[in-house]
Amino acid sequence: MKKLSIILIIVFVFGCAGQNINRYKDTAPPKKTQQTTKHIQKEKATLETRQKTILFENLDAAFIAMNKNLNELNDEAVRSAFEIAVDVLKKDPDHIRANIVLFNAYLYKANEEQTVEQFNKLAVLEPKKPESCIELGTLFARLGRVSEAIVLFQRSVELDPNFVEGYYNLGRAFSLKRQFDQSINAYTKTIELAPKHHRAWNNLGWIYMIKKEYKKAKKHINKAIENKPDYGVAHLNLGTINLLQQDFDLAEKNFKHFIELKPEDPEGYRNLASVYQKKQQFDDAITMFRKLLKYKPDDYVAMNNLAVLLLSKARYGESVRLLQEVYNADIKNSKFKAEVKKSLALASFHLAETLATHADKKQQAVKAYEDYLNYSDNLSETAIQQVKDKITALQ
Numbered sequence: 001m002k003k004l005s006i007i008l009i010i011v012f013v014f015g016c017a018g019q020n021i022n023r024y025k026d027t028a029p030p031k032k033t034q035q036t037t038k039h040i041q042k043e044k045a046t047l048e049t050r051q052k053t054i055l056f057e058n059l060d061a062a063f064i065a066m067n068k069n070l071n072e073l074n075d076e077a078v079r080s081a082f083e084i085a086v087d088v089l090k091k092d093p094d095h096i097r098a099n100i101v102l103f104n105a106y107l108y109k110a111n112e113e114q115t116v117e118q119f120n121k122l123a124v125l126e127p128k129k130p131e132s133c134i135e136l137g138t139l140f141a142r143l144g145r146v147s148e149a150i151v152l153f154q155r156s157v158e159l160d161p162n163f164v165e166g167y168y169n170l171g172r173a174f175s176l177k178r179q180f181d182q183s184i185n186a187y188t189k190t191i192e193l194a195p196k197h198h199r200a201w202n203n204l205g206w207i208y209m210i211k212k213e214y215k216k217a218k219k220h221i222n223k224a225i226e227n228k229p230d231y232g233v234a235h236l237n238l239g240t241i242n243l244l245q246q247d248f249d250l251a252e253k254n255f256k257h258f259i260e261l262k263p264e265d266p267e268g269y270r271n272l273a274s275v276y277q278k279k280q281q282f283d284d285a286i287t288m289f290r291k292l293l294k295y296k297p298d299d300y301v302a303m304n305n306l307a308v309l310l311l312s313k314a315r316y317g318e319s320v321r322l323l324q325e326v327y328n329a330d331i332k333n334s335k336f337k338a339e340v341k342k343s344l345a346l347a348s349f350h351l352a353e354t355l356a357t358h359a360d361k362k363q364q365a366v367k368a369y370e371d372y373l374n375y376s377d378n379l380s381e382t383a384i385q386q387v388k389d390k391i392t393a394l395q
Helices: 004-009 034-050 059-068 075-091 096-109 112-123 130-142 146-159 164-176 180-193 198-210 214-227 232-244 248-261 266-278 282-295 300-312 316-328 334-355 359-375 381-394
Strands: none
Touching: 059 075, 059 096, 059 130, 075 096, 096 112, 096 130, 112 130, 130 146, 130 164, 146 164, 164 180, 164 198, 180 198, 198 214, 198 232, 214 232, 232 248, 232 266, 248 266, 266 282, 266 300, 282 300, 300 316, 300 334, 316 334, 316 359, 334 359, 359 381
């Protein structure tokens, strides 16, 4: 059994959601700006509101809360859940939900030794009910132990061959392992038992999208929408397929529909911005990136993309400001950071050239030229001297 630190590193998003065109993942906390500070303050206020004292009445309530929003609970709420679980385990040491609550409590307290010990207890439990198999399997999947999760999901359908959620979770787990044929079989069985299971229809379509079988993908995702017209993820996935097929008008329609359903989800704006870039509607793309950053102000990829668009529109000052914020962030992707640096050098040069034409902005021009030299790589001695001559002329 590996240490807790290893357990915590490998965490999977257990399910299929909208897939976006390739983009870099981001990084560490953003450099504080007025916008990000306001966002952080808003989130802090929301969290403080949620962290009011919660004393659970029973194990089921504690189990649901601990699995849904553990990070939003306070110490007293976790203590309440812990005490309930301990009482239940005194009577039934193999109680699945109580053992999971206990594990989450140790996880919350960051007690490595007890968390590892409790995980080992969970690993040898043998649920007697299909629902318990799902609960325990979902926890394993969340911790990255997908193979163990698959064993439990398979056990659930062995206990009940008509257990819909067992097949559905098998589909998700096989998908995480990229065992797509097994996943297709599991989702197909889910739909056979529950023809209106919109998530299974959507996830099956998502797999066909990954396999580039777009006709089948559209068929299944449209079936998800037919069963649940307000299912936003399906509209997002359908838009992604149309974007991949370069049907930009239809993709635009899909993403706009998703935004109507989920106006605070940044993925809609991200994908719609991609459509507008493909259609060379750059002003519209700029608008979408601004909206995205309203809901996710620390999205450095979006910030970089916005800055590059502004650079192309000769809006050098704002472009430089955004690129500097991205560049100064703790970004681990070296390729991305190199691209940002290159754009920042170019934007700084154009800003300097523009400022240099204004008599009252010579010092700002000097600073921009100096930034250009700092951010540029592999400039020739001749080019460096030319910029230094420009700086001298302005001083």
